[in-house]
Amino acid sequence: MLKNTARSLMLASLIAFAFMTGCSNATSSDGSIGSQVNHEIIGIDPGAGLMKQTAQVLTDYDLKDWKLVEGSSAAMTAALDKAYKAKKPIIVTGWTPHWMFAKYDLKYLSDPKGVFGKDEQIHTVVRNNLQKDAPSAYAMLDRFEWTPEEMAVVMSAIIDGKKPEEAASDWVKDNAAKVDSWVKDLPEEKGKKLKLAYVAWDSEIASTNVVKAVLEGKLGYKVEMLQVEAGPMWAGIADGSADAMVAAWLPTTHKDYFDKYSGKFEDLGANLNGTKLGLVVPRYMNIDSIEDLKTK
Template structure:
């Protein structure tokens, strides 16, 4: 009897210790709400030196990010200027090292196909709703070159289609070859864009575009179609966003298929609205914002605030 009572007492004591350990464990993991986010944010901030990796300083997404830093009271954070290539290189290195990184990102972009990424939620809507990529042409183009004008007015495609060209370029294919291959594999759509348009005989045409992966893809595609289907001799000028808009407004170039509206290039539209012709979107459902690898614990820009 004494042995049985002793065994029961030991069993009861073990159960109490087990319950106590579970309770302490629950207390330690509680706080995955606001407190947990603060701890994760502090850790992320320290590991990335409170830096958001951006692109060229003239881009609208950089202006929006500077506004986000102010409006979300991210006083310890710094926006690092650079280029699209430098930004994706920083992203690639961080993912290979399984480290956190925060970048300015946009869709469509090949990095969303290559990596498992997510946008940080933007409850203050600093980056606005979904954007569009518009085609702009110079004043008088419809009268001077109606064939090119009609084609550009017809031009409309999807982010998935653009993604195919961007991915091919990222994997090492020449941009012109990637655009040509896509066009030859999608003749039905190209036929629709060029339907009933009579080819010209070697007329010159100039595009301007920014050196974003998306715009490299779209500009090479429209250049190939204008040359191979419609008989134009095309020059494509890679410039910053300001000169891109200025060139169309001044008539120095004929068109661009790289205007991001209504947010990213809002300042340029406000300045040049009466000096360009907006043919409307060639792509809808475009998005910009802060992007992180999916393994980063933060889910909102608000999670980056404070220690």
Template sequence: MRLFKKATGIGMTAVLAIGLAACGNADAKNDDEKISGTTGNVGESVDYTITGIDPGSGHMELTAKVLEEYDLPDWNVTSGSGAAMTAALKRAYDKEEPIIITAWSPHWKFSKFDLKYLDDPQLIYGDAEEIHTLGRTGFKEDFPEAYTIFQRFSWDMDDMAEIMIAIEDGEKPEVAARTWVDDNQDKVSEWTDGVAKVNGETIKLVYAPWDSELASHNMMKIVLEDMGYDVQLSMVEPGPMFSAVADGSADATFAAWLPNTHKTYVEKFEGEFEDIGVSMVGVKQGLAVPTYMEGVDSIEDLKSN
């Protein structure tokens, strides 16, 4: 079975019924049911394709396992980027066409589109996850002030969503981050209270190419710069992100989703970094569809009848 293929979009099966009125009405009804997934033909309606993200992500690894564990041999997952996935979602959503995507929250798409997660009775994607802050070995000794801030750093999905939505609406990431920091000084002060400012020390932060991580790292860049640091941001795939923290070429990341999404990388680099703390709880990943796709509520519903 071929699980992954490069694609710029998602193939759709379109059926147009033309004929006598009675036949036309029956065919149109059947077509509507295929699109909504009410007849068990959801696979046909999306060409047995799930629209995925970057191939190096733990989410895609778990999605491959989903196809295996749920016995979905006819299905495949396109790989690309988070931006390509959301572009495909928008195209389908605007036309009320069926689409299945790899999804995670927090993410701005749940504010822009009416979506629902598919139930995962086997918990392949796991239960609710946490986002952890990781630092390279020796980070605490080299940057004690920043280490204290990172230990205290905690916010919720609504906080992150404010920045993500502003960026999606056209704001530059650094401007959206600055606005949030200025509007949430009470929260920021909980992280920085009593921490001495520094004089231009350079910190290198690395993050995966997800909208959520773009938001968190630009926000923390502003916080650290206000404390006197020179902050360098680098966006890389998840594998190189963990590798950079493990080998010390990056100082820290706020993009480790545990215990499931990045389990492979945590095990690979065990003992080569420090888990500094949890910045967010209750985050989630899985497969999602627009709510107009009726009769598709579980991954089990993807099986052919």
């Protein structure tokens, strides 16, 4: 009798343990997405426009018990990788183009209130008087345009272990016709120095390294890359301490900087179309809208 009782207790304990373990993953049945992720949205660097928009999401959707965690692009993707491999729930700030959409099966949460705005473009912005001081560079930057798919090739190569400059150089070699259209009939300006500012987003690392490779390899410039946050990037173009950037997300993400420094830079227009911003989750999570985050 005692043996049977002991066996029953052991079996009950194992069942309870299995149930508790099952409730710890993305299919937790406690009814609250928030409790599964500690009411945290994993963000990036605090100066990013995406972070400002996400903070506005918390207000507009009345997500009073939620916290936006500041960090960096690298920290965000590391957290996503860890959660994804364990099939655990996670909510991150995301954008397209980004290599994580190729590596993981992800989805954007719908944004019925339109806080994140419509799809954006990435623009090329240069300091005033660059056309006069470095005409070939100015012309090349004005012609520079590529697709999210082309950018993804460089991003993926970097994630797979190539150095950014190597991945960019390989892409330039493999896309000679397109690159030649950016520099056609432009004279070399050997040894002339240029400073390219960029934020440490994977997309901007890819594009800035490609532009650097073309300016140096095709037009003879000596290019310095300046990795900064969004605010200093715009300030550098405005005060002339940087010459150009190919990392301006408009019209929404960098709107504040665009307005703040209006008249102190030249916008050469979009170099990439088809961007998107929002809250991103693994597709295995049973959630489809930002509205679902609100505790019922």
